[in-house]
Amino acid sequence: MEQAICKDIKISVSTGTLQEIYGEKEALKIAKKAGADGVDFNLWSRAYDYKNPDSIYAKSDAEIYDYFKNIKDFADEIGIEIFMTHGQGTGYINDEIIDNNLIENVRRDCIATGALGAEYCVLHTAGNYHLPPETPADLMHLFNKELFEKGGVFAKAHNIKLVTETFGSSSRYGCIDFFGDYKNFENGLNNIKKVYPEISVCVDTGHTNLTKQFNQPSVDEVIRKLGKNITCLHLHDNSGFKDEHKVLGSGNIDWEKVFTALNEIDYKGVFNLEIVLTHYGEDFIFEELCYGIKTLKQLLKNHYKKTTEYEVNPKV
16 A cells, blocks of 8 residues: 555746746746646746846736636646745845836736636745844835735735745855744735735745744744645745755755654645755756656655555555
8 A cells, every 4th residue: 555645735846947047838837748737936036136138027918818727728728727926035125226127027026827727926025145134123024014015905806825935044145034934924924915915924934944043933833823824835945044945854954853744734735845956967857847846745744643544556
């Protein structure tokens, strides 16, 4: 007897690397071929920046919609779902012009996400990868709240939901990220709910694992604390000191505890891998993707409750 994942459990992969190297539609084909049920479609790059004259985002709203609807139709044709998108990743940086540009790109993210048929768009908040550690806490929370208040209006207009992501440490300043501190993150989430009640959380396991060096809760503890707020996952591993986006099991995250915690909160979303696919060079991208998916499936079989048993090659 061998365990198999129930059909209601979906495996997804983030396609940023694939889109950059192979293009959007080919990225979907590769993800499908590797065994993914769906994707986290990347919208965070210069290719999706309205200030870039060569970007689709520089065109009209109707043209943006039609462009991404064409990608959605292609995904349907090959039988792969687009579960969510990764929208803008910088957050506010306390520069009025750049922050206003960010909001304009978020508006376009919402058009694209709706056209792609995805339910969620994940956004980064303000953080210490751009802002220095001495930035006042009130200002950090203001930036966080304003981004989702304005973005929430666009999300509702396109029948999607915005998601905030857990954070880790700042390699730039060598400190914990402001929202990597769990209390700051929880307070920020509660502030957003006042202006955008539909907000939910994407637990980024790699980011959260980086905060343990600053005496913060472990990944499984954060999952339990956030509970029903969690609708999305960015699953990847690391050594605890650098945001490496490695295959699950190749770092020091305790995945048995992670999946046990997801069991306990009755997580119902997609299991999305956000691994870098060039650890071994471009010649091994597909192999690394296949290995990442296979590893995730094995961990689900071993540690997640929503599995069933079936017989391999049963006798008739």
